[in-house]
Amino acid sequence: MGESVTVEIFPGEKRGLDIGVSSVLGTRSNQEDTVFAYASGKRALAVVCDGMGGLEGGELASKTAAESLAEAWFEHEDIEDIPEFLKKQALEADEKVFSQKNESGESIEAGTTIAAVIVRENELYWLSVGDSKIYIIRGEEILSVCQEHNYRMVLDERLGRGEITPEDYAAQEYKAGALVSYLGMGNLSLMDVNRRPFFLEDHDIVLLCSDGLYRSLTEKKILSLVRQNRESMKEAAKALTRAALEEKRQGQDNTSVVVLRYCKKGTEECE
Amino acid sequence: MKLKRCDSGHFYNGDKFPECPHCKKAKENAAGAPFYAEEPVTAPVASYMEEPVTAPIASYMEEPVTAPITSYVEEPVTALVSSYAPGAATVPHSSHTAPAGGNVSLQEAVNRAKAAPREEDEEKTIGLYQGKSGIDPVAGWLVCIEGSEFGASFTIKSGRNFVGRAANMDIVLHGDNSVSREKHAIILYEPKRREFIAQAGESRELFYLNDEVVLNPVRLKQYDILTIGNMRLMFFPCCGERFSWDDFKKD
Numbered sequence: 084m085g086e087s088v089t090v091e092i093f094p095g096e097k098r099g100l101d102i103g104v105s106s107v108l109g110t111r112s113n114q115e116d117t118v119f120a121y122a123s124g125k126r127a128l129a130v131v132c133d134g135m136g137g138l139e140g141g142e143l144a145s146k147t148a149a150e151s152l153a154e155a156w157f158e159h160e161d162i163e164d165i166p167e168f169l170k171k172q173a174l175e176a177d178e179k180v181f182s183q184k185n186e187s188g189e190s191i192e193a194g195t196t197i198a199a200v201i202v203r204e205n206e207l208y209w210l211s212v213g214d215s216k217i218y219i220i221r222g223e224e225i226l227s228v229c230q231e232h233n234y235r236m237v238l239d240e241r242l243g244r245g246e247i248t249p250e251d252y253a254a255q256e257y258k259a260g261a262l263v264s265y266l267g268m269g270n271l272s273l274m275d276v277n278r279r280p281f282f283l284e285d286h287d288i289v290l291l292c293s294d295g296l297y298r299s300l301t302e303k304k305i306l307s308l309v310r311q312n313r314e315s316m317k318e319a320a321k322a323l324t325r326a327a328l329e330e331k332r333q334g335q336d337n338t339s340v341v342v343l344r345y346c347k348k349g350t351e352e353c354e
Numbered sequence: 355m356k357l358k359r360c361d362s363g364h365f366y367n368g369d370k371f372p373e374c375p376h377c378k379k380a381k382e383n384a385a386g387a388p389f390y391a392e393e394p395v396t397a398p399v400a401s402y403m404e405e406p407v408t409a410p411i412a413s414y415m416e417e418p419v420t421a422p423i424t425s426y427v428e429e430p431v432t433a434l435v436s437s438y439a440p441g442a443a444t445v446p447h448s449s450h451t452a453p454a455g456g457n458v459s460l461q462e463a464v465n466r467a468k469a470a471p472r473e474e475d476e477e478k479t480i481g482l483y484q485g486k487s488g489i490d491p492v493a494g495w496l497v498c499i500e501g502s503e504f505g506a507s508f509t510i511k512s513g514r515n516f517v518g519r520a521a522n523m524d525i526v527l528h529g530d531n532s533v534s535r536e537k538h539a540i541i542l543y544e545p546k547r548r549e550f551i552a553q554a555g556e557s558r559e560l561f562y563l564n565d566e567v568v569l570n571p572v573r574l575k576q577y578d579i580l581t582i583g584n585m586r587l588m589f590f591p592c593c594g595e596r597f598s599w600d601d602f603k604k605d
Contacts, residue, residue, distance in 0.1 A: 181531075228468075270519050272520055
């Protein structure tokens with residue numbers, strides 16, 4: 084029987100940023116997602132990694148990548164160029180996962196996605212490789228900010244350029260979900276990073292999740308659950324994973340989510 | 355706040371707690387606690403935690419599903435990257451998901467954050483010979499005679515060609531981890547004197563021309579062998595004394 088692992092993160096101080104984290108097994112036998120979230124004052128880091136690969140490869144891959152970024156972030160007190168930092172860390176994590184060996188000394192041949200955000204004051208920076216998602220929720224609007232780096236993206240581009248016909252597209256659609264960029268490739272180059280900061284407004288919510296969530300819940304549903312629980316990001320995160328589990332009783336993937344709410348005032352009550 | 359990390363990998367506030375509060379709680383909840391599996395949590399946890407929370411789980415399982423690595427499509431990566439400017443690791447695409455509400459400003463705000471490419475990412479420099487046809491004519495080739503790309507040929511263009519493992523290199527050498535990701539070597543063709551030159555790259559690794567290390571720029575001649583990582587590549591010029599694309603240039 085699967086066990087749920089819920090990771091709770093309590094921000095160092097409640098002012099400014101409210102964070103909720105939830106990570107569930109679904110119907111899988113092990114948890115290949117790794118989540119990390121930390122906030123202190125007006126500085127925060129949140130990471131969701133969805134690992135894949137035989138045996139424990141996926142677990143190892145996602146853990147290595149998340150820890151690599153987190154440790155680098157803790158080491159650098161004041162990062163001047165955050166987009167550059169994220170890009171550099173993505174390449175480093177790619178290299179680390181690529182060269183990772185298991186206990187027998189063999190290459191684990193695994194990979195992982197990464198969806199990460201860094202918040203500094205009211206500035207939001209993101210990094211995404213793979214098909215985990217980052218949403219921004221403002222009022223009643225929800226917007227996914229990164230592309231899914233999968234074969235569907237390639238097919239869409241080719242169709243758009245007229246290189247393939249709709250029939251060709253349909254014929255190749257069965258592999259549309261395969262990732263074309265992920266950490267652990269060894270030669271990572273395709274990643275989404277915003278060059279300029281996204282300016283957070285009061286009550287903006289940032290949501291990071293592995294594909295287990297958005298393949299089970301529509302954006303409308305995600306938005307509605309977050310808004311219902313906007314007083315507590317902890318509750319929002321739990322509500323989301325619970326809903327994903329209820330939605331798909333069979334074949335539910337590992338599902339992880341981090342929700343982050345920004346409050347300009349930074350008072351005790353983040354309304 | 356003094357951030358500390360315990361032996362189990364948990365982060366906690368060192369000023370607030372004399373010992374790791376997560377481990378302490380785990381010991382207290384030792385009997386039948388669903389919170390920690392074999393090892394406490396799969397991710398490092400900051401600060402302290404609330405009571406363990408479990409969410410209802412589907413009560414039956416499918417056979418374990420793992421995504422085989424072979425399902426990752428290799429080929430599209432290079433096809434994709436060739437359309438980006440070399441050196442660009444950022445993809446300034448706008449989100450393909452339409453905003454839920456009618457409010458345009460969130461989408462605009464996101465677009466603005468993604469825009470403003472740096473200088474390097476701007477319009478791909480058009481090679482001198484590309485002109486109307488848009489094709490950068492071949493100046494020469496490297497042919498792999500030993501290593502993971504055995505039998506493959508790589509085109510050398512006019513100007514500098516960066517050699518490395520990364521997909522955004524001009525000459526991409528796959529499948530050999532001893533080749534640096536970026537700029538292991540630089541092969542250049544100088545069209546005025548019709549010369550090919552091999553130059554040391556910008557990585558820590560060395561490479562060899564006919565088994566001698568390349569530190570200073572050195573001219574290449576046909577049948578020269580470059581050793582980059584565990585690969586050996588033989589050089590063949592297309593342009594030279596007897597032929598150049600300049601011969602076809604219209605006035």
